[in-house]
Amino acid sequence: xxxxxxxxxxxxxxxxxxxxxxxxxxxxxxxxxxxxxxxxxxxxxxxxxxxxxxxxxxxxxxxxxxxxxxxxxxxxxxxxxxxxxxxxxxxxxxxxxxxxxxxxxxxxxxxxxxxxxxxxxxxxxxxxxxxxxxxxxxxxxxxxxxxxxxxxxxxxxxxxxxxxxxxxxxxxxxxxxxxxxxxxxxxxxxxxxxxxxxxxxxxxxxxxxxxxxxxxxxxxxxxxxxxxxxxxxxxxxxxxxxxxxxxxxxxxxxxxxxxxxxxxxxxxxxxxxxxxxxxxxxxxxxxxxxxxxxxxxxxxxxxxxxxxxxxxxxxxxxxxxxxxxxxxxxxxxxxxxxxxxxxxxxxxxxxxxxxxxxxxxxxxxxxxxxxxxxxxxxxxxxxxxxxxxxxxxxxxxxxxxxxxxxxxxxxxxxxxxxxxxxxxxxxxxxxxxxxxxxxxxxxxxxxxxxxxxxxxxxxxxxxxxxxxxxxxxxxxxxxxxxxxxxxxxxxxxxxxx
Numbered sequence: 001x002x003x004x005x006x007x008x009x010x011x012x013x014x015x016x017x018x019x020x021x022x023x024x025x026x027x028x029x030x031x032x033x034x035x036x037x038x039x040x041x042x043x044x045x046x047x048x049x050x051x052x053x054x055x056x057x058x059x060x061x062x063x064x065x066x067x068x069x070x071x072x073x074x075x076x077x078x079x080x081x082x083x084x085x086x087x088x089x090x091x092x093x094x095x096x097x098x099x100x101x102x103x104x105x106x107x108x109x110x111x112x113x114x115x116x117x118x119x120x121x122x123x124x125x126x127x128x129x130x131x132x133x134x135x136x137x138x139x140x141x142x143x144x145x146x147x148x149x150x151x152x153x154x155x156x157x158x159x160x161x162x163x164x165x166x167x168x169x170x171x172x173x174x175x176x177x178x179x180x181x182x183x184x185x186x187x188x189x190x191x192x193x194x195x196x197x198x199x200x201x202x203x204x205x206x207x208x209x210x211x212x213x214x215x216x217x218x219x220x221x222x223x224x225x226x227x228x229x230x231x232x233x234x235x236x237x238x239x240x241x242x243x244x245x246x247x248x249x250x251x252x253x254x255x256x257x258x259x260x261x262x263x264x265x266x267x268x269x270x271x272x273x274x275x276x277x278x279x280x281x282x283x284x285x286x287x288x289x290x291x292x293x294x295x296x297x298x299x300x301x302x303x304x305x306x307x308x309x310x311x312x313x314x315x316x317x318x319x320x321x322x323x324x325x326x327x328x329x330x331x332x333x334x335x336x337x338x339x340x341x342x343x344x345x346x347x348x349x350x351x352x353x354x355x356x357x358x359x360x361x362x363x364x365x366x367x368x369x370x371x372x373x374x375x376x377x378x379x380x381x382x383x384x385x386x387x388x389x390x391x392x393x394x395x396x397x398x399x400x401x402x403x404x405x406x407x408x409x410x411x412x413x414x415x416x417x418x419x420x421x422x423x424x425x426x427x428x429x430x431x432x433x434x435x436x437x438x439x440x441x442x443x444x445x446x447x448x449x450x451x452x453x454x455x456x457x458x459x460x461x462x463x464x465x466x467x468x469x470x471x472x473x474x475x476x477x478x479x480x481x482x483x484x485x486x487x488x489x490x491x492x493x494x495x496x497x
Contacts, residue, residue, distance in 0.1 A: 003028060006484075007253045007261050009240045009278075010269035012040020013056070013470065014462040016223040016234075017477040018267055020075050023230035024493070025485045030261055031232065032253060034239035039220030040269070041427060047416055050350075050359045052305045054426065055434075056216040057346055057361075058086060058319065059470050060205035067144055067204070071474050074494040076229075077222040082213040084352040087317045089113070091209035094181030095322040095404055101178045102318075105208055107133075117178070124170045128179055131169060132206075135199035142200060142475060144494055157196040161441050162188055163329070165195040181321050181328050184344050184363070186468040187298035187433075190329040192440045197467060204471045211317070211349040243268070243458060245281040250458045267480060269462045271429045271436055272449050283454045295447060296440065297433035298468075299332040300420030302366035304394045307359055312411040313347075315354040320345040322404050332365045340364035345401050362401050366393075368420050368431040379425050390417045436464035451480045459483055 006022050008015045011033035019029045037043055041055025061068040062083060072078040089109070090102030104113040107129055115122045137143055138153035157165070162183075166176045180188070186201055212218055224234055242254040243266055252262040268275040272292050276284060323331075323342045331342035347360040368375070370389075374382045394417050402409040420432030429436055440447040451465050459480050463469065466476035482490050 004264035004484075005030070005262060006265045006267060007032065007263040008267045008269065009243075009253065009275070010034075010040060010462075011038035011220075011224070011234055011236075012269055012462070013042055013219075013223075013473045014269035014477055014480075015040070015267070016220065016227060017071075017075060017474055018269070018461050018481055019227045019232050019234075020223065020230065021477060021481040021490060022484065023227060023232045025481075025489070027265075027484070029227065029230075029232040031227070031234045032238040032240055032255065032261070033234065033236045036236050038224055038234060038236060039217055042216045042220035044215035044217035047305070048307065048414070050307055051215040051217065051348065052359060052416070053215055053348060053361065056212075056219070056470060058091075058205075058209055058211045059083075060209050061203075061207045061471065062210050063208040066207050067142075067471060068474075070144055070494055075223065076226040077219065080222040080225070081218045082352065083210040084213050084317065084349045084354075086209040086211060086319070088208075090318050091205065092182050093318050093320050094178055094328075095320060096177060096181055096328065097174065097323075097326055101181065103182070103206070105206060107206070110206060114175075114178075118172060118175050121170075121172050121175050124172065124175060127169050128166070131165065131195070132199045132202050135196050136203035138196070141478065141491070142471075144491060154196070157199060158194045158439075159441050159444065160195055161191050162193050162195050162198045163190050164441075177328050181323070183328055184321060184331070184342060184365075187332070187365075187435050187438070189332070189438065189440075192438065192442060194439050194441050197439055200467055200471070201469055204469070213349050213352055215348065240268075240270075240278055242280065243275075243278045245279065245283065245455060245458075248283075248456075250281075250455050263457075265457045265459065265484060267459045267461055269460075271427075271433075271462070272460055272464055273430060274428045275460060279455070279458070281455060285454065288454065291446065292449065295443075295449075296438045297430050298435040298438045299365045300368060300423055300432035301363050301418075301434050302393055302397070302420070303418045304362045304397050305359070305416040305418070306361060307413045307415065308357055308411050309413045311356045312413075313357045313360075313408070315349075315357040316347050317349070320404075322401070324400060332367070334365070334367075339366075340397055340400055343397060343400060345405065362397050364397055366420055368424075371419060371421050374421060377421075379422065382421070390419060393417070435468040436462065439467075451476065451483060 005028045008031045023029045044051040088105040092103040094101045104110045114125045135157040138150040140149045170176050239256040241256045244252050250266045325341045343364040347357040423432035461476045461480040463473045466472045
């Protein structure tokens with residue numbers, strides 16, 4: 001067993017899962033969390049007794065033998081959290097051009113359902129599913145196996161955009177648009193986001209889809225309990241101020257409270273730019289810092305959190321992706337008249353088989369440019385103009401949702417809001433980006449950030465390192481920890497569970 005000390009910065013999914021993996025492999029793990037509450041985007045917040053999600057709204061591939069099931073079992077939390085299955089005949093529903101298109105779980109039901117909407121395009125739908133299968137399986141580690149990756153497929157699907165691949169494979173433009181109708185899940189941008197990103201996320205959710213009963217904070221709590229049971233420590237209100245280095249390596253982390261935590265290894269789950277801001281070392285060259293700072297980030301969210309009147313809103317176990325324009329692309333480009341071009345609407349699950357929803361949310365893209373006058377202000381001290389701005393936007397978004405779901409507005413008891421400023425302060429991502437750094441095919445390898453840094457014992461993890469969402473973050477944890485323990489060891493451990 002190792003016995004090496006590892007300090008992990010950040011108690012989100014990446015930090016906690018990395019901590020458990022290393023603790024299982026004999027490392028002495030301490031997680032430093034800047035806030036009072038752990039969990040990062042797994043956190044929930046409470047208003048009037050109701051839990052509201054902040055980021056991880058639903059999860060996929062949780063059925064027996066599937067990737068998240070195997071990861072949760074390995075981490076020791078599979079039986080510690082209750083999940084509620086989304087509607088297998090339509091876990092996601094795309095509202096586009098006056099039509100509603102249900103995404104069914106599993107390959108054959110998905111093909112059958114889509115063929116009902118596009119009866120003359122079954123061959124194209126099968127071809128699409130084959131593309132998703134081939135791309136999602138190209139990386140062996142994404143399948144949690146030790147087989148060789150298909151390097152040619154990886155190269156193709158990482159360097160060609162979603163729309164480029166689909167344009168060449170599917171002739172019907174409406175079918176193409178419907179198939180990418182869930183792109184807000186990863187804030188895809190036309191001509192930029194790799195098809196690999198789309199395929200990995202589609203495969204993840206199409207296998208099976210669930211909500212976490214009581215909110216994703218239950219996952220964070222289970223991960224924390226598991227880490228502590230393995231001897232790990234999680235210290236809240238310990239904001240990292242500096243990653244301290246000598247001439248050759250990192251030697252520990254200093255916090256705002258003037259505490260110093262010595263380390264043999266440091267893992268940061270912060271945004272890569274935020275991590276580099278903590279490092280003052282000649283080992284990190286200016287050109288590397290400049291490259292990270294120049295990389296674009298994914299879009300930011302404006303969210304309206306809804307508290308419903310008692311027994312007023314029937315519970316819906318599907319997620320809705322609604323478009324007010326004719327295309328799913330370009331929702332991040334808007335003006336006052338066209339906003340919102342798209343929004344997501346979903347309910348929270350407070351118990352399995354609920355008949356009525358207690359809470360839910362509506363999410364739309366929002367540019368930080370709308371918030372520049374408040375960007376240097378502190379949360380809770382942004383003034384009446386900011387409050388009025390949020391309420392105006394909230395009402396506009398609620399009305400857009402009410403047009404798609406008549407009666408929604410009347411079922412709302414009260415609502416709350418968050419802006420990209422809220423998300424920026426909460427997650428530490430530039431301009432409140434939802435999913436960190438964007439993957440951009442036009443930039444080639446320059447848009448990908450390695451889990452390794454020029455400081456040999458400083459490693460990075462999180463969705464900016466691998467891919468977006470829960471699976472992307474957890475795979476990044478496996479990749480990062482494998483740099484210390486060896487990939488085959490961790491994958492073998494996962495597959496033995």
